[in-house]
Amino acid sequence: MAGFFTSRLFFVSLALVVVAATLPLYVSGYVLGLLTVAFYFGVFAMAWDLLFGFAGEVNFGPTFLIGVGAYTAGILNAQFGWSVYLCIVLGALASVIAGLVLALPALRVRGPYFGLTTLVAVLMLQNFVVVFADLTGGEIGLTIPDVITINAGANYWIALGFMTISAAILYGLSQSPVGLVLQASGQDPVQAGALGFNIVKHKLAAFIVSAFFSGLSGALLVFYFGTASVGTVVDVAVGVNVIVSAVLGGRRTVLGAALGAIFLIVAGEFLRPTGELATFIVSAIALLVVLFFPGGFLGAALSREARS
Amino acid sequence: MRAFQILIDGFAISALYALGATGFTLIFGVSGVLNLSHGAIMVAAAVAAWAAASLLNVGTYAGALIGVGVALLTAFATYFAVVKPIQDSRRIPNEEKEIFVLTGTLLWGIMIQELIAYFFTNNAKTVLPIVEGVVDILGVRTPKNEIFTAIVCCLVIALLWLLVNRTRTGKAVLAASMNPRGVTLLGLELTNIYIVVWAIYGILAGIAGVLLGMFLGVSSYSVGPLTASAFSIVVLGGLGSVSGSLIAAFVVGYLETLTAYLVSPAYRTIPALLLLVFVMYIRPQGLLGRR
Numbered sequence: 001m002a003g004f005f006t007s008r009l010f011f012v013s014l015a016l017v018v019v020a021a022t023l024p025l026y027v028s029g030y031v032l033g034l035l036t037v038a039f040y041f042g043v044f045a046m047a048w049d050l051l052f053g054f055a056g057e058v059n060f061g062p063t064f065l066i067g068v069g070a071y072t073a074g075i076l077n078a079q080f081g082w083s084v085y086l087c088i089v090l091g092a093l094a095s096v097i098a099g100l101v102l103a104l105p106a107l108r109v110r111g112p113y114f115g116l117t118t119l120v121a122v123l124m125l126q127n128f129v130v131v132f133a134d135l136t137g138g139e140i141g142l143t144i145p146d147v148i149t150i151n152a153g154a155n156y157w158i159a160l161g162f163m164t165i166s167a168a169i170l171y172g173l174s175q176s177p178v179g180l181v182l183q184a185s186g187q188d189p190v191q192a193g194a195l196g197f198n199i200v201k202h203k204l205a206a207f208i209v210s211a212f213f214s215g216l217s218g219a220l221l222v223f224y225f226g227t228a229s230v231g232t233v234v235d236v237a238v239g240v241n242v243i244v245s246a247v248l249g250g251r252r253t254v255l256g257a258a259l260g261a262i263f264l265i266v267a268g269e270f271l272r273p274t275g276e277l278a279t280f281i282v283s284a285i286a287l288l289v290v291l292f293f294p295g296g297f298l299g300a301a302l303s304r305e306a307r308s
Numbered sequence: 309m310r311a312f313q314i315l316i317d318g319f320a321i322s323a324l325y326a327l328g329a330t331g332f333t334l335i336f337g338v339s340g341v342l343n344l345s346h347g348a349i350m351v352a353a354a355v356a357a358w359a360a361a362s363l364l365n366v367g368t369y370a371g372a373l374i375g376v377g378v379a380l381l382t383a384f385a386t387y388f389a390v391v392k393p394i395q396d397s398r399r400i401p402n403e404e405k406e407i408f409v410l411t412g413t414l415l416w417g418i419m420i421q422e423l424i425a426y427f428f429t430n431n432a433k434t435v436l437p438i439v440e441g442v443v444d445i446l447g448v449r450t451p452k453n454e455i456f457t458a459i460v461c462c463l464v465i466a467l468l469w470l471l472v473n474r475t476r477t478g479k480a481v482l483a484a485s486m487n488p489r490g491v492t493l494l495g496l497e498l499t500n501i502y503i504v505v506w507a508i509y510g511i512l513a514g515i516a517g518v519l520l521g522m523f524l525g526v527s528s529y530s531v532g533p534l535t536a537s538a539f540s541i542v543v544l545g546g547l548g549s550v551s552g553s554l555i556a557a558f559v560v561g562y563l564e565t566l567t568a569y570l571v572s573p574a575y576r577t578i579p580a581l582l583l584l585v586f587v588m589y590i591r592p593q594g595l596l597g598r599r
Contacts, residue, residue: 120584247411
């Protein structure tokens with residue numbers, strides 16, 4: 001861990017954050033808006049990578065945790081008029097509770113079964129949103145009266161700061177003794193258990209941390225958008241983007257997941273002139289990376305550094 | 309009267325679910341591949357059948373055949389362009405190949421979905437049915453197409469059972485699912501067996517897709533839900549167990565039909581999802597699955 005502060009990765013990250021922080025001074029509000037969303041997605045992807053990359057569990061339901069956080073915050077604000085900051089905190093809390101409820105049955109099973117349990121959770125949440133339309137706004141979406149701020153630059157700085165702090169905590173956690181136990185249990189649960197580590201307890205902790213950051217990010221995103229809808233925070237397709245981001249950026253790197261998310265959203269926007277083919281092209285690029293650079297962007301870069 | 313209607317409608321949808329899930333579970337059982345482009349292959353078959361019959365006027369039979377053919381080709385493309393490169397890759401650690409196959413086939417499915425949306429729009433397409441008209445069974449008016457769907461599904465599943473249990477090729481496939489390395493010791497090429505399995509899979513997914521297109525209609529939006537429902541049925545039945553997924557298909561099919569008729573179509577999928585969570589909790593390996 002101490003070695004990180006002298007590593008090249010640290011200086012590159014620091015330089016990137018500093019450069020990113022100056023962007024509002026000379027970039028249009030449109031680009032800032034795009035990056036703001038990308039940063040929140042970056043946190044989704046990093047939180048997912050903590051669970052997958054380190055605990056070896058394919059969570060198909062990142063949007064269950066994101067959606068619970070987003071909708072809790074949105075509903076409390078829209079239906080009860082509670083203050084934005086209280087709603088954000090309660091959204092993150094609700095996500096942690098939802099994460100616990102999901103983790104208890106899900107962690108009893110492994111591999112594809114775990115994946116399916118988490119997928120079902122997303123489908124249930126989606127059904128819930130549609131069935132309880134009075135509360136959630138149904139398929140049209142929920143309009144949120146309050147926002148944190150309407151200043152594009154301020155929103156951008158909030159998102160960047162939030163992503164940077166989240167990245168620091170999640171990366172630190174992944175390199176800590178807890179993270180190492182998680183990694184060991186992801187690769188060989190039997191041996192890790194034989195060494196006396198309580199794997200279930202560690203995975204549960206990873207799930208809760210992952211849920212906390214997903215929910216917090218989802219709640220913040222809702223107060224940036226001013227709306228909550230199935231298509232933006234719950235849909236399986238959104239979850240696919242989160243997973244693809246993490247794999248694209250480099251699984252087990254945490255920081256790579258954020259890079260992957262930013263790439264995915266910015267690339268999608270650049271390809272907008274190609275119309276309906278944009279998603280096709282992004283998916284094709286992602287597939288090529290999966291096939292030819294299985295370590296992802298950061299994985300490829302790091303292995304080159306390690307060799308040289 | 310209503311009970312009888314639920315019985316008939318539930319049977320048709322359950323048979324279709326069973327056929328849709330059989331190929332998916334077969335591939336998993338033999339080669340451990342969870343193919344998340346499954347829904348996309350089914351929709352590709354239905355859209356091809358629709359396009360051939362409605363745009364090119366080749367007739368319903370030829371259209372259906374073209375649909376199955378497209379599914380077969382797509383299944384081969386999935387195996388050779390996505391699954392095999394990942395399985396053969398030296399850069400991917402063995403214990404992570406499963407997650408890479410999942411991610412790879414997922415992306416591949418999205419690519420197919422987007423191409424369909426690009427060339428044929430997102431609108432729902434209904435494949436012209438091979439048989440038309442309505443029959444009266446004990447007072448319940450049932451479309452002939454629904455009965456046709458149920459019969460074809462049952463026939464195809466029966467044929468598959470015969471193929472696997474009564475032919476030499478089928479026995480090789482069965483052997484490969486039990487002990488892949490042992491099969492290579494007997495001088496059989498594992499890749500050849502996988503190609504046969506993917507061919508069977510392509511045909512099964514193609515028939516299921518075309519029938520679905522005739523029965524309910526499909527659009528590029530159906531891709532995700534179709535994969536998810538096949539996945540849930542297969543997991544409910546127990547991964548790799550064909551008989552398990554048959555039972556699960558009928559349980560889910562009837563549960564959905566009952567809910568739609570007795571409660572409300574809006575709640576259609578909820579009880580099945582709840583049941584799935586419940587079964588996973590008390591019996592994580594599924595109804596007939598082995599651990």
